[in-house]
Amino acid sequence: MRNVLVAALTSLVLSLLGTPFAIRFFRARGYGQLIRDDGPTTHHTKRGTPTMGGTVIIAATIVGYLVAHAVFLRGFTASGILVLSLMTGLGAVGFVDDFIKIRKQRSLGLTATAKFGGQALVAIAFGIAATKFSNVHHLSPVSSHLSFVRDYGLDFTAVGFVVWAYLMVTATSNGVNLTDGLDGLASGSACMVFGAYVIIAFWQFGNSCTVPRNSVASNCYLVRDPLDIAIIAAAAMGACFGFLWWNASPARIFMGDTGSLALGGALAGIAMTTRTELLLIVLGGLFVVETVSVILQVAFFRGFKRRLFNMAPVHHHFELAGWNENTVIVRFWIIAGLAVAFGLGVFYAEFLSQGSLA
Numbered sequence: 001m002r003n004v005l006v007a008a009l010t011s012l013v014l015s016l017l018g019t020p021f022a023i024r025f026f027r028a029r030g031y032g033q034l035i036r037d038d039g040p041t042t043h044h045t046k047r048g049t050p051t052m053g054g055t056v057i058i059a060a061t062i063v064g065y066l067v068a069h070a071v072f073l074r075g076f077t078a079s080g081i082l083v084l085s086l087m088t089g090l091g092a093v094g095f096v097d098d099f100i101k102i103r104k105q106r107s108l109g110l111t112a113t114a115k116f117g118g119q120a121l122v123a124i125a126f127g128i129a130a131t132k133f134s135n136v137h138h139l140s141p142v143s144s145h146l147s148f149v150r151d152y153g154l155d156f157t158a159v160g161f162v163v164w165a166y167l168m169v170t171a172t173s174n175g176v177n178l179t180d181g182l183d184g185l186a187s188g189s190a191c192m193v194f195g196a197y198v199i200i201a202f203w204q205f206g207n208s209c210t211v212p213r214n215s216v217a218s219n220c221y222l223v224r225d226p227l228d229i230a231i232i233a234a235a236a237m238g239a240c241f242g243f244l245w246w247n248a249s250p251a252r253i254f255m256g257d258t259g260s261l262a263l264g265g266a267l268a269g270i271a272m273t274t275r276t277e278l279l280l281i282v283l284g285g286l287f288v289v290e291t292v293s294v295i296l297q298v299a300f301f302r303g304f305k306r307r308l309f310n311m312a313p314v315h316h317h318f319e320l321a322g323w324n325e326n327t328v329i330v331r332f333w334i335i336a337g338l339a340v341a342f343g344l345g346v347f348y349a350e351f352l353s354q355g356s357l358a
Helices: 002-028 041-046 055-071 080-102 113-132 157-181 183-206 226-247 256-273 280-284 286-302 316-320 324-353
Strands: 146-148 151-155
Touching: 002 055, 002 226, 041 256, 055 080, 055 183, 055 226, 055 256, 055 324, 080 113, 080 151, 080 226, 080 256, 113 226, 113 256, 151 324, 183 226, 183 256, 183 280, 226 256, 256 280, 256 316, 280 286, 280 324, 286 316, 286 324, 316 324
Parallel strands: none
Antiparallel strands: 146 151
């Protein structure tokens, strides 16, 4: 447990103290956020706020992970390296997107094709590599079986899993990206989901089937490196908390696509390596709501030539309906917290339903 705490504390301090340096660095170079002209008019005052703060989150997460291993002389695991690589790779795609926006002074960066292509490249590389590296217990970082709280009967096979990994990564990263429209909304919500995964992964570590005394129980977990995943989740949570200090309304810096794509990728990677892929839909309920609102808006407009919401994603709908931005943020945080609490309840209830450990 100590290495989990060290990872969280290290990333928290680095993010909390490092973000002001990033603010000054990006402001000095004119790396300011561009605001959509068709968005809420209250957002126009945010134009020029430093962006690409996601670089701090990524760096703090990686350093937190490294320090936790260095302090306790733990070896790195394939699962941990793959999740961090997925996070960093998607962060790189987001960084290019953000840089193009700044360089060309427009609110759109990469074309949709280029952006999805970059996400696909990173996701497919993760999907292929994650099925390799079996350990002495014949467990690879991920399983080709569909999972909710643990693996179930449906087997994608190795090829099918790569496609599933692509869908998981793009859906989650774009979900966080769509949520990142108000000060602190995405970073605060991500803190909660990462916190849930600290609990889930550490619980799996304590009830692992690879421990002889647990192997005869029906509710032990076949997960390759749960402790390492708990360390990453803790580091990401700490990094998000530290960044939120400066990203809360009124935001001094935005995470940009650099941060939102990276956080979404980390969540998808953690879900796959903990065998809780469908549970992520529950834990990240707010991200699902935001994504579905965009899908419904587009479908409704194409089918009926009118808008279902004032504006999508749905948080903008409430802004245009007259809600104060802080009111929207806090109420959406409440939704995110309820989704996380319900997801943890489902996880623990499933564990209890399987009986006590031997």
